Amino acid sequence: xAALVVALVVAFVLSLMVGRTFYGPGEVLGVVLGQDVPGxxxxxxxxxxxxxxxxxxxxxxxxxxxxxxxxxLRNPLASPDIIGISSGASAAAAFAIVTLSLDGxxxxxxxxxxxLAVAVLVYLLSRRxxxxxxxxxxxxxxxxxxxxxxxxxxxxxAAQWDLQEATRWLTGSLNGASWSxxxxxxxxxxxxxxxxxxxxxxxxxxxxxxxxxxxLGVRVDRTRLVVIVAAVGLISFATAACGPIAFVAFLSGPIxxxxxxxxxxxxxxxxxxxxLLVLVADVVGQxxxxxxxxxGVVTGVLGAPYLIxxxxxxxxxxxxx
Amino acid sequence: xTTDHSLAVERLTLGYGDRVVVDDLDLVVPPGRVTAIVxxxxxxxxTLLRSMSRLLRPRTGxxxxxxxxxHRLPARQLARTLGLLxxxxxxxxxxxxxxxxxxxxxxxxxxxxxxxxxxxxxVAAALExxxxxxxxxxxxxxxxxxxxxRVWIAMALAQETDLLLLDEPTTFLDVSHQVEVLDxxxxxxxxxxxxxxxxxxxxxxxxxxxDHLVALAAGRVHAAGTPQEVLTEDCVRAVFGLxxxxxxxxxxxxxxxxPLGRHHVVGAGTGVGGDAAR
Numbered sequence: 361x362a363a364l365v366v367a368l369v370v371a372f373v374l375s376l377m378v379g380r381t382f383y384g385p386g387e388v389l390g391v392v393l394g395q396d397v398p399g400x401x402x403x404x405x406x407x408x409x410x411x412x413x414x415x416x417x418x419x420x421x422x423x424x425x426x427x428x429x430x431x432x433l434r435n436p437l438a439s440p441d442i443i444g445i446s447s448g449a450s451a452a453a454a455f456a457i458v459t460l461s462l463d464g465x466x467x468x469x470x471x472x473x474x475x476l477a478v479a480v481l482v483y484l485l486s487r488r489x490x491x492x493x494x495x496x497x498x499x500x501x502x503x504x505x506x507x508x509x510x511x512x513x514x515x516x517x518a519a520q521w522d523l524q525e526a527t528r529w530l531t532g533s534l535n536g537a538s539w540s541x542x543x544x545x546x547x548x549x550x551x552x553x554x555x556x557x558x559x560x561x562x563x564x565x566x567x568x569x570x571x572x573x574x575x576l577g578v579r580v581d582r583t584r585l586v587v588i589v590a591a592v593g594l595i596s597f598a599t600a601a602c603g604p605i606a607f608v609a610f611l612s613g614p615i616x617x618x619x620x621x622x623x624x625x626x627x628x629x630x631x632x633x634x635x636l637l638v639l640v641a642d643v644v645g646q647x648x649x650x651x652x653x654x655x656g657v658v659t660g661v662l663g664a665p666y667l668i669x670x671x672x673x674x675x676x677x678x679x680x681x
Numbered sequence: 682x683t684t685d686h687s688l689a690v691e692r693l694t695l696g697y698g699d700r701v702v703v704d705d706l707d708l709v710v711p712p713g714r715v716t717a718i719v720x721x722x723x724x725x726x727x728t729l730l731r732s733m734s735r736l737l738r739p740r741t742g743x744x745x746x747x748x749x750x751x752h753r754l755p756a757r758q759l760a761r762t763l764g765l766l767x768x769x770x771x772x773x774x775x776x777x778x779x780x781x782x783x784x785x786x787x788x789x790x791x792x793x794x795x796x797x798x799x800x801x802x803x804v805a806a807a808l809e810x811x812x813x814x815x816x817x818x819x820x821x822x823x824x825x826x827x828x829x830x831r832v833w834i835a836m837a838l839a840q841e842t843d844l845l846l847l848d849e850p851t852t853f854l855d856v857s858h859q860v861e862v863l864d865x866x867x868x869x870x871x872x873x874x875x876x877x878x879x880x881x882x883x884x885x886x887x888x889x890x891x892d893h894l895v896a897l898a899a900g901r902v903h904a905a906g907t908p909q910e911v912l913t914e915d916c917v918r919a920v921f922g923l924x925x926x927x928x929x930x931x932x933x934x935x936x937x938x939x940p941l942g943r944h945h946v947v948g949a950g951t952g953v954g955g956d957a958a959r
Binding site for chain 2: 434561564565567568569571572574575576577578579617623
């Protein structure tokens with residue numbers, strides 16, 4: 361865990377240093393501390409810093425929201441970006457911004473309402489025969505596909521067809537990141553993280569099955585409700601700011617489990633992994649690949665093989681999705 | 682530890698949807714003893730056990746623990762007195778034995794409180810009692826059925842409750858592991874005075890290990906008392922619809938039920954087993 365924090369700090373500082381123009385750590389530190397450094401104040405202070413901060417905040421949200429869903433539904437495939445929650449938030453945010461020309465808190469409100477609505481919809485559609493399991497994942501994938509096409513429809517119907525907007529709402533992008541986008545995400549994190557962490561032990565008890573968790577004194581239904589609302593909130597706010605950055609929610613938990621081992625709660629490690637993923641993927645996408653790719657393209661390239669591997673492995677083990 | 686908790690079921694009716702599973706049932710659990718609940722499939726025994734541990738809300742009637750209605754007690758407070766091992770708990774993927782047993786400490790920990798020495802001691806004692814100390818660092822997925830069941834019981838022990846309910850703790854175990862688990866529960870009852878209530882499907886093991894035997898039929902108590910009082914040929918016929926002979930177990934003196942099928946019975950056609958299969 362300490363290693364994750366160190367890695368995140370290093371990645372954060374590096375992301376401020378590298379770019380078309382390289383600035384040393386001294387200059388970067390100067391800008392962060394509010395000094396006027398010629399050139400760097402604009403490039404680092406206005407462009408790179410809000411972008412890196414938004415990357416970290418969104419990554420924390422995706423990591424935390426993702427592992428919460430995976431833990432609660434006892435299924436690594438049941439992350440909000442696979443089962444349609446991110447797609448719903450994204451479609452709503454795109455609709456609010458592109459079609460209704462809203463901004464700020466209104467966009468976040470659209471996203472969270474849509475995220476919760478999708479969660480309820482997927483739950484209702486998959487309720488028959490036990491919610492946990494294959495049915496929920498498959499229903500969620502179907503709902504996600506529908507909502508993604510809705511996003512594409514919203515974007516293509518817009519007067520100003522803009523490639524940047526399109527990539528943001530379809531795969532997630534940090535292009536044009538600003539402080540005004542980062543602020544709602546920060547508020548969501550500040551409010552919802554304590555809620556989730558205070559339920560962390562109850563949440564891990566629910567992994568033993570509803571009966572066993574109740575026998576340990578956990579109010580299973582209440583825990584589930586609180587945790588879903590908080591996780592959907594995190595995902596929706598982050599998505600409203602930078603789109604559904606592909607697979608970050610899905611990947612963070614399993615990576616965190618590899619890093620910290622099976623002991624203890626995965627919530628905080630997964631959040632850190634999420635932040636690290638978004639930050640590094642964004643730097644790679646901007647500078648390492650010859651042309652600029654939005655962050656979601658890079659995380660998508662990472663996530664897709666893992667998704668395939670997971671499905672193949674589950675099939676081989678004779679289990680269900 | 683005290684053994685004088687009173688647990689009783691008063692005029693309890695339970696059901697799922699339109700179906701009534703337990704019908705106006707009364708039951709008193711003798712404190713500090715081992716109670717076994719037996720009955721045919723779908724007679725409501727698991728449902729009853731779930732309701733006794735607050736998992737299923739009664740339609741009418743109530744479950745009373747030390748004078749308080751179980752369904753009104755705060756969940757965590759109840760979980761410090763009364764534990765339940767459900768029929769098919771789920772082990773999270775990759776979890777180690779020690780971590781799983783540690784989950785039993787949940788009701789003793791606050792939202793912010795850290796893992797304490799008391800928690801460590803309880804887990805160590807639970808591992809020791811179930812003879813699973815050597816398995817502590819092993820992943821639960823890799824254990825045999827008998828080992829796994831011992832680990833689940835260890836988790837319930839780490840909860841340190843004075844009453845422990847178990848739903849078919851011997852299912853899927855071979856006979857030696859069944860005996861091992863039941864011996865373990867008897868040890869627990871004798872050394873700690875824990876009141877044990879378990880649903881069992883094997884009548885003879887129930888008669889051997891229980892101080893108090895409860896036979897359920899169609900959602901009601903057909904008979905309750907000592908195994909000698911309850912396990913009779915009439916009772917087996919009424920509860921299971923099976924003709925049988927009940928003899929004294931030569932090793933323990935407990936009653937032992939020998940089912941009479943349509944075949945393989947010496948003197949079939951003359952005795953009670955002649956046209957036994959209904």
